[in-house]
Amino acid sequence: MRRGLIVSDIQMMDIEELSSAGHQALMEGRTEHALRHFKDALKAADQLQDSRVLQACSFNLGATYVEVGRPQKGLDFLQRAQPGPKADRLPDLQFNLALAHNALGQWQEAAAHFLQAAQLYRSQGDGGSEGNACMEMSHCYGKGQDWCLAAQGFLRAAGSYRVAAILDSAAIALKEAGNSMIQSHQFSCDDVINVLAECLSFKDNITEQRTLGELLLSVGMSYCQLRCFREAVQCFQQALDPAAQCPLLLAKVLQNLGAALYSVGQFVSAMGSLGFRNDQAQCFHSLAFVGVQLGDVEEAVESFIHALQGFRDTENHLAQVQVCESLAKLYLRQRKPIKAVQLYKQALSALTHCQDSSDHVQDLVETLTSALQQIKSS
Numbered sequence: 001m002r003r004g005l006i007v008s009d010i011q012m013m014d015i016e017e018l019s020s021a022g023h024q025a026l027m028e029g030r031t032e033h034a035l036r037h038f039k040d041a042l043k044a045a046d047q048l049q050d051s052r053v054l055q056a057c058s059f060n061l062g063a064t065y066v067e068v069g070r071p072q073k074g075l076d077f078l079q080r081a082q083p084g085p086k087a088d089r090l091p092d093l094q095f096n097l098a099l100a101h102n103a104l105g106q107w108q109e110a111a112a113h114f115l116q117a118a119q120l121y122r123s124q125g126d127g128g129s130e131g132n133a134c135m136e137m138s139h140c141y142g143k144g145q146d147w148c149l150a151a152q153g154f155l156r157a158a159g160s161y162r163v164a165a166i167l168d169s170a171a172i173a174l175k176e177a178g179n180s181m182i183q184s185h186q187f188s189c190d191d192v193i194n195v196l197a198e199c200l201s202f203k204d205n206i207t208e209q210r211t212l213g214e215l216l217l218s219v220g221m222s223y224c225q226l227r228c229f230r231e232a233v234q235c236f237q238q239a240l241d242p243a244a245q246c247p248l249l250l251a252k253v254l255q256n257l258g259a260a261l262y263s264v265g266q267f268v269s270a271m272g273s274l275g276f277r278n279d280q281a282q283c284f285h286s287l288a289f290v291g292v293q294l295g296d297v298e299e300a301v302e303s304f305i306h307a308l309q310g311f312r313d314t315e316n317h318l319a320q321v322q323v324c325e326s327l328a329k330l331y332l333r334q335r336k337p338i339k340a341v342q343l344y345k346q347a348l349s350a351l352t353h354c355q356d357s358s359d360h361v362q363d364l365v366e367t368l369t370s371a372l373q374q375i376k377s378s
Helices: 007-027 031-048 051-067 071-081 085-089 091-103 107-123 127-143 147-163 167-184 189-201 209-225 229-240 247-267 273-293 297-313 317-333 337-351 358-377
Strands: none
Touching: 007 031, 007 051, 031 051, 051 071, 051 091, 071 091, 091 107, 091 127, 107 127, 107 147, 127 147, 127 167, 147 167, 167 189, 167 209, 189 209, 209 229, 209 247, 229 247, 229 273, 247 273, 273 297, 273 317, 297 317, 317 337, 317 358, 337 358
16 A cells, blocks of 8 residues: 655645746746745745755745845845855855845945856856856946956956857957956056957857847947047948847947048048048948938938938949939938939939849839829829
8 A cells, every 4th residue: 555645745745836836937927926936835845844945945035036126135035045154055046145235236245246156157067157147247346346357257257158158148248348448447458459359259159130239339439449440440330230220229330430430531541532431421321221210301311312422422333223212212202203203313324334233224114103103193
C-alpha cells in the first residue's frame, strides 16, 4: 500500500505551484498577480519552517517589489532572503540588492553590490550576466560623476560580452566607455579613438535599426568632441538609414551631420567641394523626409528644393529624379499641379542621363499625364 503525502510534502507542492504561478504572471506583465502568488508562497514557507525555502520565497517577493517600483519594501525582503556570509556567494541576490539600492538613489551601495554580482557571475563562467552587472555598475558611477570608474566598468562589460559572444552588447558597452573616457579627461585621445574604432567594428551585429542609429550618432558625437570631424561625418552618414523611421532621431543625426560637415569643409580641404556639396544635398534630402513624417510640408518643400540644387551642382542625376518626384507629390498635395508638372518634366530630363531607365520613363510619363489632366480639370 502506497504511503500518503505527509503534511510538509503537501505544503512544499503548494509553495512550488505558487512560485511557478508568480514567475509566469511576472513574465506576462501581471505584476499584482505575481505579488499575490509570491506573498502566499512566503506565508506557506513560514508554516513549513524550512530556512532555505523561506529564503527563496523572500527573494522572489523582494525582487518583484523592486521590479514594480517599491524598492524599499523589496530591499527589506531581499535582506531576509539570505542572512549571514552566504549572501556574498549568491550573484542574483547581489544583483537584486543593487537594483533596490539604485532605485533608492543609493548609488555607491548599488555599485558595490553590482561589482560583487559581476565577480560571482565571472566565477560561474556567465559572461553575459557579468557584462550586465558591469553595465549597471558603471551607470551608477556615472550618476556619481566618477567617469574614470565608469569607463573602466564599461570596458570590463565589453570584455565580458566579447567572451560570451554577445557582440551587439559589446558594441554598446564600448560606445558608453568612449563617452565616459572623454568626460573623465584621464585617457589619451588615442585610447578613446581605439575604443570607438573597436565599437564600430561590432556595429554590424546590431540588428535593431533604432539602436544602431543611436549608437552611430553617439560615436559620431564622441568623434566631434575629439575634433575627428572626418570620422564623425562618416558615422552620421551611416546613421541616416537606420534612423530613417524615427523622425526625432533622424533630426538629431541631421543636425549633427550639418555641424560636422561645416567643420570638415573648414578644416579638411582634402574632401573637396563636390563631395561636400553632395553631402549637404543628402542632408537636406533626409531632412525633407523628416518634415514629411512630422507633417511640416512647407519645411519639407524648402529642404527638397535645397537638396535638388545640391544634386544639380554635383550632377547626381538619379538623386535629382528622386527629389523631383518627391517634391512633385508634395505640390500635388498642396493643389499646385502646375509646379508638379514642372518637376515631373525635370525628372524626365534628368532621367535621360541615367542607365536602364526605360521602365522608369514610362512610369514618369503616366504620372506627368495624370498631373496635366488635373490642370485641365481645375
